[in-house]
Amino acid sequence: MATQGIEQPHAQQPSGRKPTDSSPLTPYIFMAPYLLLFLVFIVIPAVFGIWISLHNWDYLLPGKPWIGLQNYTDLLDANSSISGPFWNSMAATGKFTLYSVPLLVVIPLLVALILNQKIRGIQFFRALYFAPYVLGVAVIGILWRFMLDPNIGLINYYLGAKIPWITALPWAWISLVGVTVWWTLGFNAVIYLAGLQDIDPELYNAAKVDGANSWQRFLYVTMPGLRPVLLFVVTVTILASANMFGQSYIITQGAPGEETTTAIMYIAETGLRQFNMGAAAAMSYVLALALLLISIVNFAVFRNRGD
């Protein structure tokens, strides 16, 4: 009977038995390894974080007084020591996301369209565009900090200019966004490329037969075909940009003033250097909430388009 079940799984459907329902626990056992990791590294810290955020929490001090929602109200109180820098850093993160996401959605798509052509040696170029992504943020950060140095950097040397690339606005944002686009476009391009190669070539042929020009083919065949990929790319890019830390930390050190100090940078500073973990946890929840809202809007927009 077991043999029969394997050879002809569908044959058993009418009888109401699925081949795998030996026990209702089976799916959970299969999921257990992941669930365990999810529980230990995501759920428990997330819940514990809420607990921490309700205290004045320094893990080495004996007293961790309960202060209720004060860490949250402090964030809204303009006179508290954390609210100014925190919202400043949230604004910095918002600006960076706003500047970098459109570029990181559009440019990799163009790159992917080019890389999808049948050109000799295209594999080489595919590798080339992806190459920066394999470098760590410390490597690209230090590399670009030296190249962008206003007084002794290569870029100003060759331009014969004194552009304050990393010490004044708006140049600091231009540099941070530019570096990030250069660094991560390969990842998005590869995702797009996979999406492009998934589109049935017959659709293009059919469109050609119907007399669509290349722009129309892109608009009516490529774009609809890429919609799920696009949703993924936009969501992931927004989250990555909102979590930007290393580039600012290494290239601009948050300067000028604290203009390029991002939210994650300030949270890390508060929680891990000043050991003000309650406040840092509260900030993290505010940031997470903001990202959650943005993601919901994002999904809603793509869903409406799909209808």
Place this chain on the structure above:
Amino acid sequence: MVEKRLTRRRFLGLGAGAGAGLLLAGCGGGSQNNPAVQASGGDGGKTYDGPKVELAFWNGFTGGDGPYMRQLVEQFSAEHKNINVSMNTVEWLDYYQKVPAAVRSGEGPDVGIMHADQLGTNAARGVVIPLDDVENALGFKESDFAPVVWKAGIYNNKRYGIPLDMHPLGFYYNKGTMEKAGLNPDKPPQTNDEYMAALEELKGKGIQGHWVSPFPFTGTLTFMSSLWQFGGDLYNEDTTKATFNSDAGVKALTWMVDLVQKGYSPKNVSQDAEYTAFQNGDNAFMWNGIWNINPFEEIDSLEWGATQLPQIGTEKGAWSGSHNFVIMQKRPLDPNKVNASKVFINWISQQSIAWAKAGQVPARKAVRESEEFQSLKWQPKFAEEIPYVHFIPPVPGIADVQPSTFDRAVNEAVLLKTDPKPALDAAASRADQLLEENRQKYQA
């Protein structure tokens, strides 16, 4: 010569130490922080004859000083059959994050190094244990040290750090660049008038002589030094209020901003650019720490000199940091390891002439005055600043006050975003708030 002196000290210390040890043993019960230490019956670091122990020693000597310390550690392990020390180096910036976490989880080192201004924080947070018995057993007295470094190791009337060295800010000058501008490379400017005249001379030759950094290294270090030179201070006596926005502070920061505005410094100097420019001969003067002497010695093409900071303000003054030995908290503390750690600290402390060669000024006065130290090329020049160096006060949480206050004010002013006075005023009111929060946090 030094060896002899230390031997004599050691001999004298033996008697004094034994007495102090007894005294401590008698009243040690009152100390709740380190019952194990007091119960261990150690002699505060003179000898260790217990079972063989492995000591983990952590520090942040990632630069040219690392190999010197490693060599000392190896020498110590070779000379002490029952103590083996393994050294682990973590970059300073991460060190103060990792050490408390490691200590908390029971995986911390036995011995470590901490900067003077971190001692209060880490004492209050229970990361390090008091070392009064070491001080007593070894017969350390305030007069053996510069007062500023001696006091920095004390928190709540207990000693937590045994000072190893001081590393003040000094004045580096590029002789090649000075010659190019027609300046005498053997006579670096030492007064405000000389300094400004030299910068003007350099400017005439198209050289921006002193690049002002808007970042903590070296911008804030320069600001603090000139603040003290103008007679000001960072905080008031009991470190409850910020005073760096005083007239002296405004004068100091205005002086730095003027260097930029008068063209003696380029605008928008980025992190370490002044350092690279100095090595390339693109500038002439740099206010930087003593830790640069060995790296510079290794650059054959660089003709340079170093001496005390020029006096820009009304008095002499210079920032200095200090490395201190600490013993880390463990629950429970292993008395054997604690005693072995003290022996280790004592031994290295006696080798501070070898450590001085790594680019440091020894904390011990006797070593600074020794012929061997005085015969070093650069270190004695920095040592001359010791009578007037200032430290950041070692109160708990003080390191957290700086970044968003006067670091930021220096950054904004030097980048010409905000005028010195409003930048410092805003920073000071924020600092007052942070100081108050720290007081509440560490008292609770």
